[in-house]
Amino acid sequence: MRTIAIDAMGGENAPEAIIQAVLRAKKELSKTKFILFGDQKRIKELLGSDSSHIEVVNTSEIILDEDEPVKAIRSKKDSSLVVAAQYVKQGKADALFSLGNTGAILACGIFIIGRIKGVARPGFMPTLPVKNSDDGFNMIDVGANAKSKPEYLLAWAKMASYYAEKVRGIKNPRVGLLNNGSESDKGDDVHQKAYQLLLESKVNFIGNIEGNELLDGKADVIATDGFTGNAVLKNIEGTSSVLIHLLKESLLNNGPFVKLGALMIKKALKGLVSKFDVDKYGGAVLLGVNAPVVKTHGRSGQRAVYFTIKQIDKILQEKIIDNFKAEFAVENKE
Amino acid sequence: MRTIAIDAMGGENAPEAIIQAVLRAKKELSKTKFILFGDQKRIKELLGSDSSHIEVVNTSEIILDEDEPVKAIRSKKDSSLVVAAQYVKQGKADALFSLGNTGAILACGIFIIGRIKGVARPGFMPTLPVKNSDDGFNMIDVGANAKSKPEYLLAWAKMASYYAEKVRGIKNPRVGLLNNGSESDKGDDVHQKAYQLLLESKVNFIGNIEGNELLDGKADVIATDGFTGNAVLKNIEGTSSVLIHLLKESLLNNGPFVKLGALMIKKALKGLVSKFDVDKYGGAVLLGVNAPVVKTHGRSGQRAVYFTIKQIDKILQEKIIDNFKAEFAVENKE
Numbered sequence: 251m252r253t254i255a256i257d258a259m260g261g262e263n264a265p266e267a268i269i270q271a272v273l274r275a276k277k278e279l280s281k282t283k284f285i286l287f288g289d290q291k292r293i294k295e296l297l298g299s300d301s302s303h304i305e306v307v308n309t310s311e312i313i314l315d316e317d318e319p320v321k322a323i324r325s326k327k328d329s330s331l332v333v334a335a336q337y338v339k340q341g342k343a344d345a346l347f348s349l350g351n352t353g354a355i356l357a358c359g360i361f362i363i364g365r366i367k368g369v370a371r372p373g374f375m376p377t378l379p380v381k382n383s384d385d386g387f388n389m390i391d392v393g394a395n396a397k398s399k400p401e402y403l404l405a406w407a408k409m410a411s412y413y414a415e416k417v418r419g420i421k422n423p424r425v426g427l428l429n430n431g432s433e434s435d436k437g438d439d440v441h442q443k444a445y446q447l448l449l450e451s452k453v454n455f456i457g458n459i460e461g462n463e464l465l466d467g468k469a470d471v472i473a474t475d476g477f478t479g480n481a482v483l484k485n486i487e488g489t490s491s492v493l494i495h496l497l498k499e500s501l502l503n504n505g506p507f508v509k510l511g512a513l514m515i516k517k518a519l520k521g522l523v524s525k526f527d528v529d530k531y532g533g534a535v536l537l538g539v540n541a542p543v544v545k546t547h548g549r550s551g552q553r554a555v556y557f558t559i560k561q562i563d564k565i566l567q568e569k570i571i572d573n574f575k576a577e578f579a580v581e582n583k584e
Numbered sequence: 585m586r587t588i589a590i591d592a593m594g595g596e597n598a599p600e601a602i603i604q605a606v607l608r609a610k611k612e613l614s615k616t617k618f619i620l621f622g623d624q625k626r627i628k629e630l631l632g633s634d635s636s637h638i639e640v641v642n643t644s645e646i647i648l649d650e651d652e653p654v655k656a657i658r659s660k661k662d663s664s665l666v667v668a669a670q671y672v673k674q675g676k677a678d679a680l681f682s683l684g685n686t687g688a689i690l691a692c693g694i695f696i697i698g699r700i701k702g703v704a705r706p707g708f709m710p711t712l713p714v715k716n717s718d719d720g721f722n723m724i725d726v727g728a729n730a731k732s733k734p735e736y737l738l739a740w741a742k743m744a745s746y747y748a749e750k751v752r753g754i755k756n757p758r759v760g761l762l763n764n765g766s767e768s769d770k771g772d773d774v775h776q777k778a779y780q781l782l783l784e785s786k787v788n789f790i791g792n793i794e795g796n797e798l799l800d801g802k803a804d805v806i807a808t809d810g811f812t813g814n815a816v817l818k819n820i821e822g823t824s825s826v827l828i829h830l831l832k833e834s835l836l837n838n839g840p841f842v843k844l845g846a847l848m849i850k851k852a853l854k855g856l857v858s859k860f861d862v863d864k865y866g867g868a869v870l871l872g873v874n875a876p877v878v879k880t881h882g883r884s885g886q887r888a889v890y891f892t893i894k895q896i897d898k899i900l901q902e903k904i905i906d907n908f909k910a911e912f913a914v915e916n917k918e
Contacts, residue, residue, distance in 0.1 A: 461818030484795030511848025518838040
């Protein structure tokens with residue numbers, strides 16, 4: 251049986267949206283068990299009578315978004331997140347899922363669950379939408395590391411490539427390097443060296459990808475230093491949200507004629523929004539630690555949580571982490 | 585008289601769009617002279633009889649987008665761009681403007697026109713749109729430097745802040761640092777140090793700005809290392825263009841009813857597009873060299889070129905470069 255430890259108290263819609271999603275996912279995942287960490291009384295009320303395959307562990311504290319991550323996981327030892335991470339560390343659960351403080355989730359992954367031997371630095375990896383396909387692409391690292399070395403980018407690309415193949419079903423995923431130009435000598439020392447390492451590696455490296463090409467679907471996996479990846483990920487969110495805001499505004503504030511036109515195109519627009527509706531792409535995975543550690547946006551509702559649970563189940567089913575352990579253990583021996 | 589040297593052969597719409605724009609701008613700028621570099625015969629045909637305040641210098645070569653920049657400016661000595669840059673260097677023109685190869689324009693700025701004493705590295709600075717205002721913001725550096733030091737970011741912030749005040753008319757411009765979090769200790773060594781330098785400087789530093797906040801209008805000037813700035817600038821372009829493409833597609837391919845609705849909202853949408861129509865924001869300025877060196881997108885049409893000419897004229901009128909020279913000369917003596 252696969253067991254997912256879920257921090258039921260993280261995020262803006264906790265615990266309601268999380269419980270709803272678990273109840274929904276449970277119907278499809280007969281071989282999966284869920285352990286929910288948080289306010290036991292409240293969680294049990296929300297669960298109602300439907301508690302098969304669900305265990306609830308009472309915790310008394312919550313790590314807040316404004317808490318300093320490393321300090322918080324040390325001082326709030328009975329928080330839903332930390333206790334859930336301990337369950338994974340102790341082998342009582344196979345994966346950790348939270349909607350809470352990103353830095354604290356990262357710290358739990360690195361300091362409690364621990365790095366995979368041979369992976370110097372874990373990286374955060376979301377799946378993002380692309381223009382003319384439903385596949386999306388994986389970008390790694392988007393902010394677990396402020397400073398990156400070429401070797402980190404190589405390890406991230408390997409893990410993300412394997413993930414894209416096994417979890418997302420993409421054959422021989424095309425791996426690109428986010429850089430400031432297409433030529434092989436572009437970028438600073440880190441990116442020039444990363445380019446060479448990727449070229450010599452077994453991943454299907456297709457070369458440099460520039461910032462304007464990310465959503466074009468040219469690559470299935472983008473390796474990036476964590477600082478640039480963070481800026482770009484946030485910028486995709488920010489630019490999309492500003493454009494959609496301005497679109498809505500111009501449709502609503504230009505008189506009744508335009509409003510009527512807006513009603514007529516509403517259905518077509520929904521198709522557009524669902525393309526950029528990141529719900530179905532699941533959460534960001536911290537790759538390089540001893541168990542799947544997955545985070546979704548604090549604003550996520552039931553639907554995003556549901557898709558993330560399915561994603562985690564698939565990661566466990568495909569034994570992704572076992573593969574990483576074997577891969578990097580062999581490398582270390584070489 | 586202010587004199588602008590214009591590479592009439594750079595960009596996809598050269599020389600037609602450039603000549604049209606010069607003829608349009610000339611009507612408003614009675615104190616400005618234009619020197620056009622390129623195929624004299626063709627340019628004179630396009631100019632027609634209206635040649636007051638316009639000089640044409642014949643050149644026999646063109647630097648192409650695919651040319652290696654530094655090699656190109658050395659080997660194509662009679663190219664429109666290089667001869668134009670030489671005119672600026674020799675004091676026969678006050679500013680350089682091109683729509684051509686970005687790297688070659690940068691190389692002309694640094695190697696022909698030369699750095700301002702006291703500025704270690706020039707930076708490229710576009711003006712970009714923001715959500716709820718027509719002011720936009722300046723971001724520097726967006727790719728002149730693959731590797732940046734904290735001192736570079738400070739110099740860029742100072743120059744961009746002065747530019748925003750004098751050319752764009754923004755009082756006491758708010759300066760932000762693009763970083764991976766809001767707290768003062770965020771980022772790698774370069775960004776932590778840059779934060780401190782900005783804090784101690786005379787610019788109106790408002791702290792870190794994250795990638796999702798860029799278009800929100802929180803800051804008038806964003807200082808960024810050139811690698812991240814390049815990725816983010818291109819990503820703003822790419823994300824906007826993908827969204828607008830998907831919007832058009834969903835309006836056109838969803839049957840006649842939606843198409844009719846699309847017609848009804850057309851005018852409202854135009855307002856939206858003009859917000860992100862970068863034409864009116866002019867070109868990107870290479871700050872830190874001995875004269876204004878300005879570049880616009882190779883795809884630019886007459887309108888973008890026209891606005892850029894007006895922008896260059898304003899830079900000359902406000903004696904921006906003289907101020908930089910004085911500022912950094914004083915600093916060096918301190």
